[in-house]
Amino acid sequence: MIAVIDYNAGNVQSVLFALERLGVNAVLTGDHAQIRAADKVIFPGVGEASTTMYFLRERGLDVVIKSLTQPTLGICVGMQLLCAHSEENDTPCLGVIPQQVKRFIPVKGEKVPHMGWNSLSRCEDKLFTPELNGEYVYYVHSYYVEEGPYTSALSEYTLPFSAGLHKDNFYATQFHVEKSGKVGETILRNFLSL
Template sequence: MKVAIIDYNAGNVRSVQFAMQRLGIEAHLTGDAAEIQAAEKVIFPGVGEANTTMAYLRERGLDEVIRNLKQPVLGICLGMQLLCRHSEENDTDCLGIIPQEVVRFRPKQGEKIPHMGWNSIRNLGDGLFSPGLEGEYVYFVHSYYVEQGPYTTATTEHVLPFSSALQKDNFYATQFHPEKSGKVGEAILKHFIQL
């Protein structure tokens, strides 16, 4: 199976590649449009800042490449946020694939920001999740979140309930890092590969 991991100058892409290797899949890290388009599955991971990243994608035409992908695509962390319409992080227009907003956590009672560490996923929808994963713990690192909406397929609570996973058509996304979430994350990545 040909799996492409989009290389766009973001942090944390290698750990996704290693997670795929643990599943026995040789995923290729690439910023080449033709390679990305030819892959059977595409992973759009990342740790970074929205505005800089969107500028990088636009300069290389990768924004249009991603918007037009027809195979299953998995956005992770910043990758999930960039699939949305707009981010409050430096007032950034994102890819607009999932018509939802990315907003900054506004802690009320001393909650820590960024939301960092293990937290549970609930209200799981179809797609990436098997029913046995309800309430399981996964690993998060983020200061911005996607509000709950019609494309929410998992929720988590920190400051308030937010979307910890989204899906629209062939685009799947997780705010948490499946590649850092042990056996639960491995099960989610395996589900994605089997879609």
């Protein structure tokens, strides 16, 4: 069973539709036991970090997510919340991945938020297989994670940043896999086959 964590995130339905297109009927749930029992867990996210962390803590989902041992995929804000801290309203996050989330500083006329298609590079793990180098994925974000020891793929907007992260059983994408066409489907398939 694939559990998609239900916690007031904006892109839950599009994640469920993307899984459906791959023939996977996922369960949308905030139930602790159901999430812990799932074969794989998806932690999607659209929204603001501090509000979302408050929502997770209120429901005890912060403790559940940190305790997961099965493959778990964070998407967009879901990826950022897996990190230690976000500059967005000075928010302590889950601390699963010991990295900081920073706000883009606009340069050379580039706008924040970063919206649109960007290419992947340095793809080098089970989620980001080498044939994905140079492929394009879809972003909508104002905050990013710097390149670091848990970076599994890179993109660039004003500076190189982590397109993906991987630590132990936790995988994450800054971009929206569910809105990234065939490339997104490939990454979802890679996750489902872990």
